[in-house]
Amino acid sequence: MxxxxxxxxxxxxxxxxxxENAAALAAMPLAHAAVYKPMPDVRPEYLNSGFQEVTSRYGTFDRYLDKARGLSHRDVRDLREDLPVG
Incomplete structure (x- = not known):
């Protein structure tokens, strides 16, 4: 993908x-909400950090899937067939 x-x-x-995130924040005391606010957010830098970590540790996502997640080529092929893409 x-x-x-x-x-x-x-x-x-x-x-x-x-x-849902706004409701959760509104139910908190203001001081807690200020600390909690970044947690449910998704930000480009969060995902980019994950990409960088995989690349630095494993070189490629294929190696990550194999070495860190224990997925075989067959497992990955089956997932690709079952999951929507694009």
Whole structure:
């Protein structure tokens, strides 16, 4: 999947969860809400940090899936067949 698509889908979480996140923040004391505010947000730098970590530790996402997640090529192929793309 193209990285831009991954980013767009990731950032859409801010829209889809906006009401729930706002309600949770509104129910907190102001001082707590200020601390909690970044936690439910999704931001490009959060996802980019994840991409950087995978690249620095494993070189590629394929190696990450194999070494860190224990997924075989067959597992990945099956997931790609079952999950919507783009």
């Amino acid at each position: 193209p990285r831009d698509t991954v980013m767009d889908d990731y950032l859409a979480g801010n829209t889809y969860r906006a009401k």
